[in-house]
Amino acid sequence: MSIPASNNAALARRDLKHLWHPCTQMHDHESVPMVPIARGDGAWLIDADGRRYLDGISSWWTNLFGHANPRIAAALADQAQTLEHVIFAGFTHEPAIELAEELVRITPAGLNRVFLADNGSAAIEVALKMSFHYWLNQGHGEKTRFIALTGSYHGETLGALSVSDVALYRKTYAPLLLTPFLAPSADTYEGEPGESPEQIATRRLGELRTLLERHAHETCAIIVEPLVQCAGGMRMYHPSYLSGLRALCDEFSVHFIADEIAVGFGRSGTLFACEQANVSPDFLCLSKGLTGGFLPLSAVLTTDGIYQAFYAEYNAGKAFLHSHSYTGNPLACRVALETLAIFRDEPVLERNRVLAAHLAKRLAPLRGHPHVADVRQTGMIAAIELVADKTSRRPFPAAERRGLRVYLHGLQHGVLLRPLGDIVYFMPPYVVSEQEIDLLVDTAIVGIEHAVRN
Numbered sequence: 094m095s096i097p098a099s100n101n102a103a104l105a106r107r108d109l110k111h112l113w114h115p116c117t118q119m120h121d122h123e124s125v126p127m128v129p130i131a132r133g134d135g136a137w138l139i140d141a142d143g144r145r146y147l148d149g150i151s152s153w154w155t156n157l158f159g160h161a162n163p164r165i166a167a168a169l170a171d172q173a174q175t176l177e178h179v180i181f182a183g184f185t186h187e188p189a190i191e192l193a194e195e196l197v198r199i200t201p202a203g204l205n206r207v208f209l210a211d212n213g214s215a216a217i218e219v220a221l222k223m224s225f226h227y228w229l230n231q232g233h234g235e236k237t238r239f240i241a242l243t244g245s246y247h248g249e250t251l252g253a254l255s256v257s258d259v260a261l262y263r264k265t266y267a268p269l270l271l272t273p274f275l276a277p278s279a280d281t282y283e284g285e286p287g288e289s290p291e292q293i294a295t296r297r298l299g300e301l302r303t304l305l306e307r308h309a310h311e312t313c314a315i316i317v318e319p320l321v322q323c324a325g326g327m328r329m330y331h332p333s334y335l336s337g338l339r340a341l342c343d344e345f346s347v348h349f350i351a352d353e354i355a356v357g358f359g360r361s362g363t364l365f366a367c368e369q370a371n372v373s374p375d376f377l378c379l380s381k382g383l384t385g386g387f388l389p390l391s392a393v394l395t396t397d398g399i400y401q402a403f404y405a406e407y408n409a410g411k412a413f414l415h416s417h418s419y420t421g422n423p424l425a426c427r428v429a430l431e432t433l434a435i436f437r438d439e440p441v442l443e444r445n446r447v448l449a450a451h452l453a454k455r456l457a458p459l460r461g462h463p464h465v466a467d468v469r470q471t472g473m474i475a476a477i478e479l480v481a482d483k484t485s486r487r488p489f490p491a492a493e494r495r496g497l498r499v500y501l502h503g504l505q506h507g508v509l510l511r512p513l514g515d516i517v518y519f520m521p522p523y524v525v526s527e528q529e530i531d532l533l534v535d536t537a538i539v540g541i542e543h544a545v546r547n
């Protein structure tokens with residue numbers, strides 16, 4: 094059904110009558126507009142009245158090669174006419190087989206087994222359960238705990254939320270959740286004055302060692318977002334933390350779960366963030382960019398050694414029985430294959446390096462802004478930390494919702510920015526141009542001026 098022009102208001106009204114949106118206090122929509130998007134075109138979203146918005150956050154960090162990317166859309170259409178779905182237990186299909194082969198080929202060494210699920214949180218559930226179950230199968234049922242980093246975010250199903258440390262999402266449900274041990278993140282923003290990112294990482298690894306000395310015997314795994322803790326405020330840390338973490342996990346017989354759901358597929362500057370520390374985790378969780386932003390799909394990669402701990406005669410009761418109806422959905426697998434083909438066919442990472450350098454150059458002047466405490470960047474992720482007082486880094490009272498003002502300013506000026514609290518960040522699709530980056534930054538700068546005023 095084609096949507097007639099000048100229909101934003103009518104669609105928003107119908108939406109608000111029945112729909113309940115994620116990550117939203119629905120009451121906000123008494124004043125904040127609901128934006129009905131009719132179509133996408135490259136880095137742009139076009140609403141039902143024909144207004145265009147530059148997608149500065151890749152629609153929750155999923156999109157890589159543009160909205161309605163014709164190459165991915167064609168692969169999807171072809172697959173839809175061939176095989177849309179089939180039960181993935183006892184049956185298989187070529188898109189899943191090829192996807193597993195390709196993921197094993199491009200991910201860090203040693204990750205030879207691929208378990209599919211259908212969203213990021215589900216991948217985290219799989220990794221947590223697999224780690225626990227591995228130790229159980231090995232006769233270590235006493236390992237029932239997990240270690241997570243302060244400021245981490247791994248999703249919002251109960252297991253994934255359990256190992257997350259963002260109060261906004263976790264606090265309400267705390268009585269329902271597992272309790273992980275929290276290790277302090279090597280977040281550079283929280284470093285001591287004068288401390289280098291590498292020194293912060295070393296100090297934090299020392300604290301992790303102390304935690305492991307006390308609790309490794311009861312710990313299955315430590316889960317981390319490699320290099321950038323995204324939903325926790327785009328907090329960044331030095332790669333040496335990951336190499337140190339790998340060594341500690343080996344020393345203390347604890348699994349290393351790398352959640353690259355947000356930072357995988359080129360976001361961090363390398364195809365996978367773990368590459369920057371030259372480490373292979375025991376579990377690698379992937380989603381979001383895996384399908385170029387087209388369809389929900391996730392993958393958990395693990396080692397042959399872990400796989401073998403489950404491989405036994407049926408009545409031994411060691412199988413990993415976790416399942417989702419849409420596991421291995423052929424449409425999603427085919428779209429993922431096409432996304433990975435773009436990485437093979439085009440100089441994506443090289444192009445991103447140029448775009449990231451341009452973004453860095455444009456953001457640099459903000460370091461001197463009286464309400465900017467930090468400007469940080471890792472590859473195609475950049476963030477600006479707004480504060481009430483630059484010297485003490487005192488934040489604005491959360492209730493003032495300064496970031497929301499930046500969001501509203503962006504909407505009015507055709508740019509989708511969605512600050513995390515008062516942290517304004519940029520995570521554009523890789524098809525963005527330098528001129529479009531200029532538009533993102535210029536709009537953010539004016540938005541920030543409005544936001545920090547009394």
Ligand SMILES: Cc1ncc(COP(=O)(O)O)c(C=O)c1O
Binds near residue numbers: 323355381
């Ligand atoms: C690092 C990380 N892990 C897990 C998730 C959860 O993924 P999903 O929203 O697909 O459940 C997210 C989502 O933002 C994420 O950033």
